[in-house]
Amino acid sequence: MLTKTNYSDWALLMKVKLRARSLWTAIEKGGETAKEAWEVIATMRIGDDRVKKTSAQNFRRQFDAATFKEGEAVEDYALRLNSMASTLTTLGDKVEETQVVEKIIRSVPQRFRQIVVVITMLLDVSTLTVADLTGRLKAAEDAFEKPPSAMHHDGKLYLTEEEWDARRRKRDAKKTGGGGSSNVTHRGGHGCGRGRGRGSDKGLSSGGLTGNSSRPSGAECRRCGKLGYWARGCRSKPKKE
Template sequence: MMYQGIPENVLLSIAENKSVKAAWEVIKTLCQGAEQVKKAQVQTLKTEFEALCMNESDQLDDFYLKLNGLASNIRALGEEIKESYIVKKLLRAMPTRFLQITSTIEQFGDLDKITVKEAMGSLKAHDERIKGNGESTDSKLLLTEEEWRKRESNESKLLFTREEWQNRSNKTNDGKPSFMRNRDKCRVRCFNCSLYGHFASECRKLK
């Protein structure tokens, strides 16, 4: 009866035993060893599951596949893992760009009743809104950069400080700002060449 209820690899291990008791002790030892290996594997998977975090550059779907794959492997080894536990881990593992939606789910949702699919649906909707805003922002930035380049070609300088704009607006008929006419420039230090006696706008060295 014992021979009929065990697999072939175990049968080879107990073939040399002459009593039922001795054979049973071998089977017991083998099963205990397999159980210990299974527990060790579960602990390793749980540690990896807890340490898993999504980076800013990661895709949401790819991260979910990793997280769900670890949870499936843990369950396959006979360890129970609740869906609410996966949902809480999913929210904790999100990067900062999901902070608003994760905080909303945690504050106003019942984490013990929310399914993983529902949580993923909210996260994906939020991610799509972020991508939409990012595309419009990029186009605005490109337009602004183009405008600044036009100004650079016209003014030979890309950016101006407030003081420089005020100085340009206070230019007199001779082409010099009013504060430069009656001021001794012996203590004036050029911000372009670091020498004294002239302003950066008057400097002849390459900017």
């Protein structure tokens, strides 16, 4: 639908439709009434020559200054440039497809620089179409896309299944190695401790000495002066003063 701001796109669409129905010649070459009506519409929507020239200059500056927007896809950028070129052509400043191709090559972001160098070295830019260039850039971008990082956006590390298995095997090896022997020693020592405890308690409760090895070997009895037990386990009677 024709509006106050979309004449360029509307005119291009109508031109395609009229050509498909073999009616464009009535506007371009013959049929003065139809031709005049077309020119009237164009003048109403675009303006006279001075207005067209001013608009063309503004669009040309926009076209020359156009760059990739942050996060913009290759196809979207090419479509935006093509729309500007179509508007400039309608305003009388014709833009060839080669100019659009060269503009894309000059303004690609850093991630496409190496790809563009290869394209310009191996292909003839003068015969390259916008669709062909866009397709090559998109294919290269998909082919050389970086693999997903193991580091999540929140800073947490996500390991692969193989890395988890390696960590699990390493942990199990530590348990069955040094950790296992320490457990055996601990259990054995604990059992002996219980045995010694019972024997020692029995010996001490009867008031006599036993051959249990739980007695402190370096202890000295303060009552009789002998080594191997404490004074409370000594059988010697205290000496009278």
